[in-house]
Amino acid sequence: MTTRTDCEALDTVDPLAEIRDRFALPDGEIYLDGNSLGALPKHVPERMRKVVEEQWGVDRIRSWNVHRWTDLPHRVGDRIGALVGAQPGSIIAADTTSINAFKAIDAARRLRPDRRVILTDTSNFPTDVYVMRGIADAAGLELRIVEPDSVLEAIDDSIAVVAVTEVDYRTGSRHDMAAITAACHEAGAIVVWDLAHSAGAFPVALADLGVDFAVGCGYKYLNGGPGAPAFIYVAPRHQIAFRNPITGWFGHAAPFDFSLEFVPAEGIARARVGTPHVLGLVALDAALDVFDGLDLDVVRAKSLAMTDLFMDLVEGWVDELDVATPREPERRGSQVSLRHEHAFPIVQALIARDVVGDFRTPDIARFGFAPLYLRHVDVWDAAVAVREVIDSGEWQEPKYAVRPRVT
Numbered sequence: 452m453t454t455r456t457d458c459e460a461l462d463t464v465d466p467l468a469e470i471r472d473r474f475a476l477p478d479g480e481i482y483l484d485g486n487s488l489g490a491l492p493k494h495v496p497e498r499m500r501k502v503v504e505e506q507w508g509v510d511r512i513r514s515w516n517v518h519r520w521t522d523l524p525h526r527v528g529d530r531i532g533a534l535v536g537a538q539p540g541s542i543i544a545a546d547t548t549s550i551n552a553f554k555a556i557d558a559a560r561r562l563r564p565d566r567r568v569i570l571t572d573t574s575n576f577p578t579d580v581y582v583m584r585g586i587a588d589a590a591g592l593e594l595r596i597v598e599p600d601s602v603l604e605a606i607d608d609s610i611a612v613v614a615v616t617e618v619d620y621r622t623g624s625r626h627d628m629a630a631i632t633a634a635c636h637e638a639g640a641i642v643v644w645d646l647a648h649s650a651g652a653f654p655v656a657l658a659d660l661g662v663d664f665a666v667g668c669g670y671k672y673l674n675g676g677p678g679a680p681a682f683i684y685v686a687p688r689h690q691i692a693f694r695n696p697i698t699g700w701f702g703h704a705a706p707f708d709f710s711l712e713f714v715p716a717e718g719i720a721r722a723r724v725g726t727p728h729v730l731g732l733v734a735l736d737a738a739l740d741v742f743d744g745l746d747l748d749v750v751r752a753k754s755l756a757m758t759d760l761f762m763d764l765v766e767g768w769v770d771e772l773d774v775a776t777p778r779e780p781e782r783r784g785s786q787v788s789l790r791h792e793h794a795f796p797i798v799q800a801l802i803a804r805d806v807v808g809d810f811r812t813p814d815i816a817r818f819g820f821a822p823l824y825l826r827h828v829d830v831w832d833a834a835v836a837v838r839e840v841i842d843s844g845e846w847q848e849p850k851y852a853v854r855p856r857v858t
């Protein structure tokens with residue numbers, strides 16, 4: 452059985468140990484919510500301050516050209532591309548994941564005009580499903596929602612688009628991206644992957660797997676800050692046919708010609724919509740510095756070791772909670788989810804002990820293990836806190852039952 456001393460020893464030889472020092476992490480707190488809002492890299496505020504004071508404050512409108520603000524979606528997009536296995540020129544950082552899902556899925560269904568079905572699964576994040584519902588209703592298509600384990604067998608030549616999220620936000624269960632992508636292509640369908648819980652957590656191979664479209668989040672494992680721009684990937688082979696349903700001026704071939712006729716830009720630029728979120732992009736760009744020179748296989752190995760350890764400890768110590776996350780390494784992301792009828796007050800009692808996870812309705816206590824800044828001792832201490840909160844019954848205190856707006 453592992454001991455806390457073993458965890459300390461693992462931390463001393465952790466190849467990512469010094470990356471932790473690059474993050475602002477309040478003393479005494481164990482932050483297991485990096486899958487929801489990544490921690491702040493310490494150098495980001497200074498970079499933001501400089502841009503605000505020098506570019507916005509002094510150079511003002513000249514900054515669009517002098518500081519190349521208009522290129523930011525592409526520069527930041529290419530940096531994200533390096534983390535998800537995408538070629539330069541195939542990703543922009545822009546908008547929200549919901550908006551990018553709309554653009555990607557609507558463009559995807561237009562590539563298969565003779566087919567009538569959009570396929571997704573019940574584990575998908577609600578916003579993705581809402582967006583698909585909107586597209587299906589507007590275009591007169593059927594939205595077919597199957598169980599996550601049935602996605603592969605549901606792919607046939609009636610399907611226009613398969614749109615799924617690689618890692619289930621609730622259970623942390625991970626789809627087989629290679630198998631589903633291959634099955635889509637075999638059946639002549641287009642695949643759209645949501646990488647919200649993948650990008651920055653483990654290697655993704657968009658180009659190698661031949662993925663058609665993908666979207667993802669900037670504020671989770673990429674640590675871009677609250678409301679950070681999201682991203683969209685359009686495989687180079689689809690860029691000429693890609694039809695962005697939101698035909699805004701920044702997706703125009705020549706926005707500053709102010710022509711009233713829409714002519715799409717070449718390449719990934721046609722996935723753009725409006726004025727870039729400069730400050731958000733600057734924060735995300737700076738945050739991505741922590742990934743420079745990192746080997747994502749090393750990041751993945753540490754993530755698997757931490758999630759394994761947490762599951763082992765909780766399973767060994769607490770009978771009351773069920774592990775909802777798959778034990779097979781290739782079947783999970785970078786989080787562990789525990790099921791309990793009273794998961795909500797249990798999570799609140801843990802937060803009161805400075806072990807910050809979150810609750811997902813109806814019965815999931817969710818713990819994200821961001822490998823860049825967590826230590827093995829944090830895993831140990833978090834598992835001890837879970838055990839103590841359950842054994843003491845302290846979660847039953849009435850104050851832990853009060854639900855805020857954001858959980």
Ligand SMILES: *Cc1c(COP(=O)(O)O)cnc(C)c1O
Nearest residue numbers: 547548549576578616620645647
């Ligand atoms: C977090 C998350 C989102 C968030 O979408 P926004 O539009 O950026 O708020 C979308 N999809 C999935 C799968 C997510 O986990």
